[in-house]
Amino acid sequence: MIGYGRQSISQADRDAVLTVLDSDYLTQGPKNVEFEELVSAYCGAKQAISACNATAALHMAYAALNVEVGDLVWTSPITFVATANAARFLGADIDFVDIDPLTWNLSVERLEEKLRVARKKGRLPKLVVPVHFTGQSCDMERISQLAKEYGFSVVEDAAHAIGGRYHDMPVGSCRYSDITVFSFHPVKVITTGEGGMALTNNPVLAERMRLFVTHGVTRDSTLMQLPADGPWSYEMLSLGWNYRLTDMQAALGISQMTRLDDFVTRRHEIAGRYDQAFADMGLGTPYRAEWQYSAFHLYCIRWPEGLGGLSRLQAFEALRARGIGVNVHYIPVHLQPYYRQFGFAPGDFPQAESYYKEAITLPLHPSLTEAEITHIIQSIGEVAQAV
Template sequence: MSTTIPYGRQSIDDADVACVIEVLRSAWLTQGPAIRRFEEQVAQYCGARYAVAVSNATAALHVACLALGLGPGDLLWTSPNTFVASANCALYCGADVDFVDIDLRTLNMSVDHLAEKLEIAERAGRLPKVVVPVHFAGQSCEMEALHALSQRYGFALLEDASHAIGGRYQDVPVGSCRHADATVFSFHPVKIVTTGEGGMVLTNREDLHQALLRFRSHGITRDPRQWQGEPDGPWSYQQLDLGFNYRMTDIQAALGASQMQRVDAFVARRQTLVERYRRAFAALPLKMPEQMHDAAPAWHLQVVMLDDAAWRRPMYDALHAQGVLANVHYQPVYLQPYYRARGFEPGYCPNAEHYYDRALSLPLFPSMSDDDFDKVVAIFSNTLREIAS
C-alpha cells in the first residue's frame, strides 16, 4: 500500500518503455513516421477523418482557434469550470472571451444558459465566433443540442475533450467530430492517455486539417499545391501563415501509440472505480456528477460536491494529513486575478461558483489498487462524518 495516494497518476508498462526505446534507437526523434502513425491511430479510434498531434493541449486549442479564423474583434465563449487554457486560447488570437454558466447536474456547460445568452447576444449584435464546451471530468457535453444552437446562430464548435478520450456520446467515440468542427485531446500524465506532454486536434474538415498542419510548424508547408509562385528548387518550402513550433516528438508519439492499445482498459477501470465511489458515498452528504443516459464518460476526475461549503477546507486538510492527496477542479476561470483585471467579478456564473466552493477531487487512476481505493473511501467517509456532525 502506498504511503500517499495522489488524485491522478500515469500508468506506464514495459510495452510503453520498449516503444520509446525503439524510437530512441531509430533515425527519427522528431518529425518522423511515429507522429503520423499516432495521428492515424487516434483518428481511426475516434472515427474522425484527420488528427494533428501537437506539443500539448494548450497548443491544440490555440492552433484550432487560429484554423477556425478566430482573431481580433471576435468573441469566444467557454465554460468557467475548466483549466485556464480553455479561455486563454481566445486571448492568444487577439479575441475576447466570455463564459457560460454550468449545469449543476453534470458540471458541464448549460445548454439552457447558452441558449439564453445567445438570444441576448443576437439582439446586441455580439454573437460568439467560437464556442468551446468542456467535457468536464470526462463526460461529454450535450453536443447534439449545442450543435443545433451552432447551426442557428452561426458559430463554430470546438470541443475541449482534454478529459475525455475513450469516452462515448450517443454510442459514438468522443472525438468523432460528428457534432463539432474540431475536438481537442490532452495527453498530460494524469489524463486518460499520456505522451508525457502532448495534445491533438481532430476534425473532419480538410480546410481545418491543412491549416492545423501549418500553424503547428511555423506556418510552413512543403506541399506544392499550396505554394504561391514557382519554387526555387526541390528543397523549397513556403511560410504562408505566422505559425508556431508546436510539434510533438516521435518519442512522445511512440509512447502515445503504445498507450492507445490500453485506452479501453484504462477507461473501463476508471468507470468501475467511479461506480464503486457512487455506492460507497450514497448515504453521505455530498453529490457526484450525474451521468447522462446517452453518455459513457471516460472519467478523468472523481469529483464530489460537499453539501456545505464550510466543510471543504477542513476535509482537504484532513485528507492530506492522512495521505489522501485530494485536489480541487476548478476555480472559475474568471475569478483568476488576470481575468478579474479584465472586468469579471464574483457572481458572474453562480452555478460554477456554487460548485467550486464545495468541490473536491479524489484519487482516480487505472493502477489504483483495491486496497488503496478502500483506504480512500474509509478515510474520506469517516472524516466527512466527523466534520459534518
Template sequence: MIPYGRQHITDDDIRAVEKILRSDFLTQGPAVPAFEAELCKATGSQYASAVNSATSALHIACLALRLGRGGMLWTAPNTFVASANVALLCGAQVDFVDIDPATRNMSVDALKQKLETSERRPDILMPVHFAGRSCEMAEIADLAKIYGFKIIEDASHAVGGSYRGSPLGRCISSDIAVFSFHPVKIVTTGEGGAALTNDPELDDRLKVLRTHGVTRDPRLMETTNAAPWEYDQLELGLNYRMADIAAALGTSQMSRLESYVARRKELAGRYNSAFEASGFGDQLGLPPLDDLEIHQSAWHLYTVEVPARVNKRRLFEALREAGVGVNVHYQPVHLQPYYRRLNFSEGDFPNAEEYYRRALTLPLHPQVTEEEQDKVVNLLLEQL
C-alpha cells in the same frame, strides 16, 4: 500519497520509446503520423494533428478557424485556464456560459438564454467535456446552426468516452475536437495534445500552423515550380510539433485505451455505490454515472461536492495529511486575478462558483486498488 491521477507506464511503452531513441528521427519522423492514425482509428475522425500540448492544439484550432482581433469565444468557467487563454492569445475576447450543476458541464439553457440576450454573440463556442463526460452536443450543434458560430470541443479529459454511440473526438457536432495527453489524463505522451477534424481544409491549416506556418506540401505551396529545398511560409505559425519520442509513447498507450476507461468507470461506480451505501450519498453531490444511450464518460476525474456544513479546506488538509492526494477542479476561470482585471467578478457565473466552493476530486486512475479506494472512502466519511 495516493495521487488523484497519474500515468501508467508498461515495459511495452518503454520499449516503444527506446526504439525511437535508437532510430534516425527524434522528431518529424514516422512516429507522429502513426500516432495520428491511431487517434483517427479510435475516434472515427478523418484527420488528427498531434502537437506538444492540448493548449497548443486549442490555440491552433482557434487560429485555423480564423479567430482574431475583434473575435469572440465563449467557453465554460469550470475548466482549466487554457480553454479561455487561447482566445486571448489570438487577440479575441472571451466570455463564459455558466454550468449545469447536475453535470458540471456548460448548461444548454444558460447558453440559449445568453445567445438570445447578448449583443455580441460568439464566433466560436468551446464546450468543455468536464471529467470526460460529453456536453449536450446535439443541442449545442442545433444552436450553432441558428446563430452561426463554430464549435471547438475541449475534449482534453475525454479520449475514450462516447456520446450518443460515437467516440468523443469524432467531431460529429463540431468543427474541431482537442485531446490532452498530460500524464494525469487517460493516455499520456508526457506532454502532448491533438486537434481532430473531418474538414480537410481545416486539417491543412492545423498542420501548417503547428510548424511555423510553413509547408513543403506542393498542394498548398504558392511558389510554382519550387526547387527541392524550398518551403513556403503561408501563415504566422508556431512550433507546436510533437516529438517522435512522445508520439511513440502515445501509440503504445492507445493500445490500452479501452481497458483504462473500463477500469476508471468501474472505480467511479464503486465510489458512488460506497457513498450511497454509507447514507451520505445525497449530501455528497455525486457525479452522474454513465447512461448507456447517451453518455459514456472517459472518467478522467471523480469529483464529489462536500456538504456546505463541512469546512472544505480542513477536509482537504486532513485527507492530504492522511496520504490521500485530493485536488480541486476547477477554480472558476473568470475569478482568476488575470480575468478579474478583464472585468469579470464574483456572481457572474453562480453555478460554477457554488460548485467550486464544494468540489473535491478524489483519486481515480487505473492503478488505484480497491483497498486504496476503500481507505479514501472511509477517511472522507470520517470527516463528515
C-alpha cells in the same frame, strides 16, 4: 501520498520509446503520422493533427477558425485557464456560460438564453468551446443545433474525454463540432508525457492546423505558390508556431492507445465503487447522463458546508493528512485576477461558483490498488462522520 492522477507506464511503453531512440527520427517522423491515424480511426474523425500540448492544439484550432482581435469566444467557467487563454492569445474577447447543476458541464439552457440576448445586442460569439469536464461529454447535438441557428463555430475541449462516448459515438468524431481537442498530459486518460491533438472532418481546417504546427511552413508542392528552386524548397504560407509533437512522444501514445479502453473500464470500476460507498453520506457525486459514457478522467465530489462538522477546506486538509492527494478542479476562470480586469466578478456565474465552493477531486487512475481504494473510501466515511 496517493495522487489524484497518475500515468500508467508498461514495459511495452518503454520499449516503444526506446525503439524510437534507436531510429533516425526523434522529432516529427513516421510515429507522428501513425499516432494521428490511430487516434482519428479510433474516434471516427477524418483527420488528426498532433501538437506539443493541448493548449497549443486549442490555440491552432481557434486560429484555424479565424478567431482574431475583437471576436467573441464563449466557454465554461469550470475549466483550466488554457481554454480561455488560447483565445486571448489571438486577441479575442472572452465570456462564459454558466454550468449545469447536474452535469457540471456548460449549460445548454443558459447558452440558449445568452444567445437570445446576444442576438438582440448584435454581439454573438464567433466560437463556443464546450468543455467535457471530468470526461463526460456535453450535450453536443443540442449545442450543434444552436451553432447552426446562431452562426457560431464549435471546438470541443475534450482534454478529459478521450475514450468517452456521446450517443454511442466516440468523443472526437466531430459529428457535432468543427474541431475536437485532446490532452495527453500524464494525469489524463492516456499520456505522451506532454502532448495534444486536434481532430476534424474539415480538410481546410486540417490543412491550416498542419501549417500552424510547423511555423506555417510546408514542403507540399501542391500547396507551394512559387516555382521550386530545387528539391530542398519549402515555403512559409502563414504565420505559425513550433507546436510539434516528437516521435518519442508519439510512440508512447501509440502504445498507450492499445490500453485506452482498458484504462477507461478500470476508471469506471473505481468510480462505481465510489458511487456505491458514498451514496448515503450526503456528498454530491458525479451525475451520469444517459446519453454519454464518461472517460472518467476525474472523480469530483461536492462537500456541503458543515458535513461532518467541517468546511470544504477542513475536509480537504483532513484527507491530505491521511495521505490522500485530493485536489480541486477548478477555480472558476472568471474569478482569476487576469480575467477580473475585464469586468468579471463574483456572482456572475452562480452555478459555477456554488460548485467550486464544494468541489473536491478524489484520486482516480488505473494504478490505484485495492488497498488504496479501500483507504480512500474509509477515510471519506470517517471524515464525513467526524462530528
